[in-house]
Amino acid sequence: MERQKRTTIYDIALKLNLAASSVSRALSNSSKINAETKALVLKTAVEMNYQHNAMASNLRKGSNPTIGVVVPRINQDYFSNVIAGIEEVTYSRGYSLIICQSNEQHAREVDCVNALVNQHVSCVIISIAAETGTYGHLQQVLDRQIGLIQFDRVVDELDTFKVINNNETASLEAVSHLIEQGYRRIALLEGPQQLDIFRQRKAGYLAALRQHNIPVLEELMYENAWTKELGAVATAKLLDLENPPDAIFASTSDFSALGVLEVAANKGIQIPKELGICGYSNEPFTELTSPSITTIDQYSFKMGKTIAELYFEQTEGKAQIKPKTISIKPKLIVRKSTRRK
């Protein structure tokens, strides 16, 4: 098989008796070019099957119209929707998207970020891994004048753009709803507390209890129950308490709430009558379980769009925009698993 040489602008120039620079100008839609020459070049380019070489162009221009996205997992509804939202905007701007997943591992996250820096991406959009420690890799991004936008799970200390949910408010609202429905012994399934989002959700839970003068009980707060399996384990233990909870707020995720639901259902506990359940994230399945699960919608797709728009606003703005935090208020979605009035 004969390896066909790529046609370059020089090949076109040679054929048309032009300078390469003119060809370049014609192809890049420059104003300083004769309309006829331009048309001729464009026509010849097609004939010769010319294809722009982005690598060369980017190197020369010192820029790469590509945005890197690092998320814990691609195949999670929340993240894939954020990515879809980002893509919606970047596509219309002609930007490419490089996607990496950290698998919740710090080392892998560092790898990903470094790879993106090596590739000179214009911006890194990241939601940090649960297993996370130092932030040198993110500081590195900033040092190299690459845009950095954190979302959802953010490192507060880093002075970057941030797009987050108001987790505390959402959590407060959810727990208040539970109280309003008459639940009094409300258990909390917590996520890893090194992540700010889970600290905030816990804060909302505590605030709600305080507002309603409900005692905070250590035995009802269960750390690190953020998968379906861990949620199930936690539920089994909670329901075995001498004085079991009458509601469980799985602040970590809907998967965790699903674990709660299954264990409770298997024990023949009536939901929502005997046990209220509230999840977090509005995964599609929460609408379909029986009973359907009350949860919190994070407007994931919209978040993605907001993030990407923020980037372009920032780079295109005349004045340098100061890092700011955009907070999107999540929405409590009340379903059958907590509606007992």
Added chain:
Amino acid sequence: MERQKRTTIYDIALKLNLAASSVSRALSNSSKINAETKALVLKTAVEMNYQHNAMASNLRKGSNPTIGVVVPRINQDYFSNVIAGIEEVTYSRGYSLIICQSNEQHAREVDCVNALVNQHVSCVIISIAAETGTYGHLQQVLDRQIGLIQFDRVVDELDTFKVINNNETASLEAVSHLIEQGYRRIALLEGPQQLDIFRQRKAGYLAALRQHNIPVLEELMYENAWTKELGAVATAKLLDLENPPDAIFASTSDFSALGVLEVAANKGIQIPKELGICGYSNEPFTELTSPSITTIDQYSFKMGKTIAELYFEQTEGKAQIKPKTISIKPKLIVRKSTRRK
């Protein structure tokens, strides 16, 4: 804010009184370099905060260790899992992943593929959009010696590597199961027939009926019912027939099956007793509906891994490997929506 200039290998060379080529050799782990020099360079590189420039390197080497993936939608469980599977493999090889979504639109798909070609990716992995016509953009990929692997929805005519599911067999198995459960008037919800996967699924349906000597009825085959909404519309019409079906095979997707389920449930029809329902794809929610939905698992994550491994096998193999098709047999997952014996 002072824009800091990047350190290049020349900067390091200058500082150490070496030639740039030696620095390059040291950094790229070449054998033709003194161990001490190498150590010195590596140390200095860290000190000077050197970062490899992938754009320059790729240009020079004429290759880009990046794989482009084009899917109809990122935020669909099946596709995001395939992507996760691909990522699993490419990450371990140090390859990046550029993700594009066609949104089922042909024009957008062409855009995406062109962008990937411009970026000189090593390989394009694609599942084509429903709204599709010509295949010039894919031929282009081949012409430029870029790897092309089609998966799931493939264009048969193009001589490329393909990773597919055996849709016909799966479909045959599903419909046979329905027949075995005593269903006799089995309706089919079809996807766009320009896509081979939907033609194959229909073929499986027809084959199953034939094998069991069940008449094929036009009125029970409903074209283009491949979203939840369209599935609902189709179901409403089917159930209004003088002689309505006793089972519906939503061969297009689980979303479609969900539409069927909702309409039937609203009409007070008993599932599976009065109506059997079978979907396609094993979306997570099918396990959670009531009743749970019988469906077909496509091993999406595994498919992703297979695809990526196929690419590396192909490029690294000594001998040029001929394009081949890998068919992964999907698995029928029988759940309550069809189990009435």
Added chain:
DNA sequence: TTGTAAGCGTTATCAC
């Protein structure tokens, strides 16, 4: 408007 030439940061090919 067009041409000339330098340079983006690497790596590969030669010499030494």
Added chain:
DNA sequence: GTGATAACGCTTACAA
């Protein structure tokens, strides 16, 4: 082993 140098394909001052 190491150094000098050309080249990857493009863009952009600057000159004409």
